[in-house]
Amino acid sequence: MNKNKKKSGIPVISQILNLLDRGKIYRTAKKNNSDRYYKSFKTIDHLITMIYVVLSGCTSLREIVGIMLACEGKINHLGITKFPKRSTISDANRNRNSNVFSDIYFGIYDKYRKFLSDSRLKAKEIKHLMIVDSTTMSLFCDILKGVGRNPINGKKKGGIKMHTMINASEDVPILIKFSSAATHDHTFLKDLGLMQGSIVVFDKGYVDYVQYHRWTLDGIYFVTRQKDNAVWKSIHEFDIPDGTHNGVLKDEKIEIAKDGKSITLRRIAYWHDEQKKLYEFITNNFDFPAEKIAEIYKRRWQIELLFKRLKQNFPLKYFLGDNQNAIEIQIWVCLIVQLLMLVIQGQAERKWAFSNLVAVVRFHLMTYIDLFRFLKTPDAGWNYLTTKNVDQLSFNFPDT
Numbered sequence: 488m489n490k491n492k493k494k495s496g497i498p499v500i501s502q503i504l505n506l507l508d509r510g511k512i513y514r515t516a517k518k519n520n521s522d523r524y525y526k527s528f529k530t531i532d533h534l535i536t537m538i539y540v541v542l543s544g545c546t547s548l549r550e551i552v553g554i555m556l557a558c559e560g561k562i563n564h565l566g567i568t569k570f571p572k573r574s575t576i577s578d579a580n581r582n583r584n585s586n587v588f589s590d591i592y593f594g595i596y597d598k599y600r601k602f603l604s605d606s607r608l609k610a611k612e613i614k615h616l617m618i619v620d621s622t623t624m625s626l627f628c629d630i631l632k633g634v635g636r637n638p639i640n641g642k643k644k645g646g647i648k649m650h651t652m653i654n655a656s657e658d659v660p661i662l663i664k665f666s667s668a669a670t671h672d673h674t675f676l677k678d679l680g681l682m683q684g685s686i687v688v689f690d691k692g693y694v695d696y697v698q699y700h701r702w703t704l705d706g707i708y709f710v711t712r713q714k715d716n717a718v719w720k721s722i723h724e725f726d727i728p729d730g731t732h733n734g735v736l737k738d739e740k741i742e743i744a745k746d747g748k749s750i751t752l753r754r755i756a757y758w759h760d761e762q763k764k765l766y767e768f769i770t771n772n773f774d775f776p777a778e779k780i781a782e783i784y785k786r787r788w789q790i791e792l793l794f795k796r797l798k799q800n801f802p803l804k805y806f807l808g809d810n811q812n813a814i815e816i817q818i819w820v821c822l823i824v825q826l827l828m829l830v831i832q833g834q835a836e837r838k839w840a841f842s843n844l845v846a847v848v849r850f851h852l853m854t855y856i857d858l859f860r861f862l863k864t865p866d867a868g869w870n871y872l873t874t875k876n877v878d879q880l881s882f883n884f885p886d887t
Contacts, residue, residue, distance in 0.1 A: 539565070
């Protein structure tokens with residue numbers, strides 16, 4: 488008999504849910520008073536349902552209810568005692584404040600952040616490197632104001648903008664704010680709450696010279712690109728030391744006048760040979776070598792990869808509600824699931840691409856396999872079937 492050692496007593500979805508601290512979720516719900524008007528569909532039920540939505544890739548309420556009903560024999564493993572109706576999920580997405588899901592996300596982040604640390608960041612000067620950017624999700628309804636001018640034909644789509652800050656050593660959001668797509672990025676800078684000695688990197692869409700000046704006074708460093716229409720005056724050009732990267736063309740101190748204040752910054756001109764492009768960086772750090780400033784800005788691409796990973800693997804094109812609260816809940820749950828998947832990816836003894844890991848989980852949500860054993864040796868079962876003795880079940884009959 489073929490005894491599959493990867494079998495588990497609970498399905499994959501339950502193994503993932505076991506990573507949650509249900510006691511802490513109950514306390515978070517009580518703190519936010521998010522169960523006050525709900526008799527049966529509590530916050531934990533809402534969270535589990537939305538996690539199932541995200542992992543299964545469902546794009547409508549009718550779809551998720553139908554799938555959950557078809558799994559009635561296994562749904563008890565989720566800890567849900569009553570099947571939620573479409574109207575129940577819809578009402579909860581509209582009325583239960585998304586802040587409770589935000590608190591749940593950061594509670595999970597605090598629990599697992601030690602599994603997310605990237606040991607490759609050894610240099611002292613980038614241990615406190617923060618990366619800031621935003622991504623916009625287009626909406627088919629005019630829920631939030633879209634960006635840009637109205638088109639000549641038709642109506643402009645709405646859009647929600649997710650302003651995000653990540654720690655470069657952890658690769659997950661540590662601060663998120665939502666706004667309409669039309670909101671300017673630089674308004675997010677005042678909410679960062681950076682500690683002294685931190686370095687923050689962002690693109691030139693966040694230009695705010697007054698905030699740069701505040702950071703300089705507070706001992707916080709930044710690296711960004713200079714806008715093409717910036718008005719500045721060169722004060723002093725630094726000598727480029729021997730051994731400096733050939734891409735560094737100029738390193739100088741500049742002065743920018745803003746709101747009656749004179750702001751002193753450092754400007755570095757850097758030629759990227761592969762892209763055949765000139766980059767002009769500005770920073771308030773005068774201690775790092777010029778090539779280190781360029782290297783820090785290069786790390787900004789890390790947050791773009793995070794946005795790509797989030798949008799490609801989770802349902803963020805179709806939302807289960809037509810209001811801002813429902814949209815924010817779905818985004819928060821996508822972030823929760825991404826965090827759990829990163830924890831699983833980090834604990835797996837075999838290297839898995841994130842998209843492959845999500846695909847395996849998605850197609851085996853209700854399969855009774857031991858997820859971590861499978862991730863460790865996914866081909867063990869096939870090897871057994873193809874190498875076992877084919878004559879082991881043969882019978883010897885006497886000659887007649």
